[in-house]
Amino acid sequence: MASIQPSQTSSGGIQSQSQSQGHRRPRPLASRKLDIVYLVFFIIHVPVMLLIDLAPLQPTWLRPRISYTLREYYLERYQDRYFEHPPAWFTAYMYLEAGYHSPLSLWMIWNIPRDHILVPLHLLLFALETAITTLTCVVDVAAWEGYTAIQRKDLYGLYVPYLVIACIMGIDAFFRVKRQITIMQPADTNARTGPGVSGSGLVAEAEENGQQQKGKRA
Numbered sequence: 001m002a003s004i005q006p007s008q009t010s011s012g013g014i015q016s017q018s019q020s021q022g023h024r025r026p027r028p029l030a031s032r033k034l035d036i037v038y039l040v041f042f043i044i045h046v047p048v049m050l051l052i053d054l055a056p057l058q059p060t061w062l063r064p065r066i067s068y069t070l071r072e073y074y075l076e077r078y079q080d081r082y083f084e085h086p087p088a089w090f091t092a093y094m095y096l097e098a099g100y101h102s103p104l105s106l107w108m109i110w111n112i113p114r115d116h117i118l119v120p121l122h123l124l125l126f127a128l129e130t131a132i133t134t135l136t137c138v139v140d141v142a143a144w145e146g147y148t149a150i151q152r153k154d155l156y157g158l159y160v161p162y163l164v165i166a167c168i169m170g171i172d173a174f175f176r177v178k179r180q181i182t183i184m185q186p187a188d189t190n191a192r193t194g195p196g197v198s199g200s201g202l203v204a205e206a207e208e209n210g211q212q213q214k215g216k217r218a
Contacts, residue, residue: 026115034172035112038123041165042108045101052083054098078154081144082137093133100129120176127170134163 029035051067052074058067075083082090104126111119138159141152 024117029113029115032115034168035115035119038169039109039112042105042112046105046109049097049102049105054094054102056086057094057098078158079147079151080155080158089136093136096129096133101126117180120173120180123169124173124177127166127173131163131166131170134159134166138163 029039051064051070055063055067055071071083074080086094104122108119108122108126138156141147141155141159144152147155
């Protein structure tokens with residue numbers, strides 16, 4: 001019976017360690033440089049979506065006057081075909097932006113400063129989706145006819161930085177998620193077996209307990 005007590009004590013230690021990992025102390029935002037960049041990005045992203053990108057999906061009575069002004073300026077300045085005669089796939093991207101980007105961006109603005117444990121996972125998913133959709137636009141712009149090199153350069157100046165940010169975010173988030181999994185995996189394994197206790201040791205303890213129970217019944 002004395003041999004069982006260390007495993008019980010170590011099991012309690014593992015439980016407290018797991019609990020401390022599940023309720024980790026948030027890191028100060030000032031110490032997370034890339035998170036500051038992401039936070040600024042999402043703060044800018046929300047009004048751009050609502051006032052420019054998603055304006056066609058909004059009812060006329062809901063759109064503010066500044067939305068019309070900004071879209072008119074944008075079309076005059078960049079002559080972006082996606083905002084004049086959007087193809088079907090770009091319209092699908094707009095609905096994706098409304099249903100996914102909008103609520104997620106608000107969630108990020110609230111939870112990045114709080115160092116929420118799910119921020120890296122959401123950053124990874126957002127970066128993958130954004131990189132794919134933005135790359136589609138960049139490749140398609142290159143095939144537009146009737147546009148000068150300067151006009152394409154202006155459009156690339158809008159879409160390419162967005163693509164670069166998505167790639168940086170995706171790489172950073174991937175290693176964050178990988179680190180979280182690596183930290184939690186040993187704790188999960190030890191919680192099942194106990195540190196320093198092999199599977200055969202647990203079987204031997206179980207057999208010993210079984211024999212003791214039979215002796216008591218006899």
